[in-house]
Amino acid sequence: MTLLAATAVTASASAAAADDGIGHVDCAQNPSMPGCDLTAESPGNPSEASGGSGSGDAEDGSTGASGTCYWAPVDGNRPAPEGKGPQGGWYARTCLSNGIGSQGTPVWLDQAPGVDLAALAQSARSQLRLPAPGIRTNPDAAPFVLVRVPVWLWVNPGSWGTRSASASVPGVTVTATAIPTTVRWSFDDATADLTCNGPGRPWKPGTDPRAASPCGHTYIRSSAAAPNEAFRLRATVTWSVTWSGPGGGGTLAPLTTTSTAAVRVAQSQAIIGSAR
Template structure:
């Protein structure tokens, strides 16, 4: 039998982790507690490799040899205070489950170009989609200040309605994700909703104030005097389609939305006197 010091050294070498716990840890554990016995109990764990690095991420050996076989390498952005390593390469997340919360998932890690793992266009597309930053919405209306009961309100967006694209790449493969606005749904605060196919048409000074917007508007039938703050809370929601293309492939992601909010004060209208005194 090994003496106590040799047994502990061998046990820690087999466990491959100085921080492993005795139970519930994929790396196993070592129990060399002080006691009368000179032996150490070794918990072999589940056989997973350490989660803080990859020996050779470019290889894909059999599952029994490498638990990283089923992991995916996702390009990511990362700012290392020490700077990027000198050799060409890129930062990757290693995800070994759909949510990346399993013990093997880790990163960001720097992988040199020569060791860059195989990344599918679909995986690159997901990275490009995550980089999309959709614009904030800015709501406009006419009348500019107080809306009037029975008088058409024009609705439009002054910003937040334009195509956005982002790309992701690894050596030899580049993919672009593109988000395009398709419609905007207005919740008018009085129980009504209005869906418009575009951002709406701005009201032009000098146009007939009693005319309705050609493509996006609403007419209030009740004042907002009884509402909190004496105003209707209005929400505009833009719906986006997101597609990707690259490496001779393409696809569609689930849609995305952006929202903007505003308060509309609506007062009782007064009769318009169009006659001459």
């Protein structure tokens, strides 16, 4: 017979209204939550399985080997105290000792206890699923574009827009939001990259095809000598990322997505005829 022991990384966020210690994530009560690592151990001294000393109160709010305490969300429909916003909630100090559970009087906490919001924000960021930019050109890159004819560049609107993802633990949810801001275009023809704010402007019928694009490029040489007789057009979108959750939010490291397309550039040939 084996004994299941649970471990968890304790939190850094403070419990604003608590006056009897900071709660912690109790994996024994919530074994499926992120950060809990269940391992099988042989039966032995309970203090060895829990990591406690066998008596006294631990600094993180637990009650040692003979019992465990944590802050649990309660009264989900109970209104917030006057002057309190939508963040925070009602929590009660919940303890389990020798198989007997007890719960204290609910108190309002401005921030869920036992949750590392920064780590949760990073988890939400890692769950963002951002689309690769859809490259669009005019003239169309297939079958080719011409030397010295302006090429309009833009990103397909379907791949441009706000994206969000959330990460949760019991009692608190953090959301990461990514917003595309710029596109860096690389042309593979020995010219400098071009960075444009926004997705670029689509070419519309009736626009002079010789007009320069608000975000575009004019090839000045043929791609005949390039690998596969084509230049590689690359679009790299930069996304700004922010997070929001109980008690506030902040800025996270930006993300990028990239797509490439092959562009054949042909030299136009003048046709000279003779009159008869």
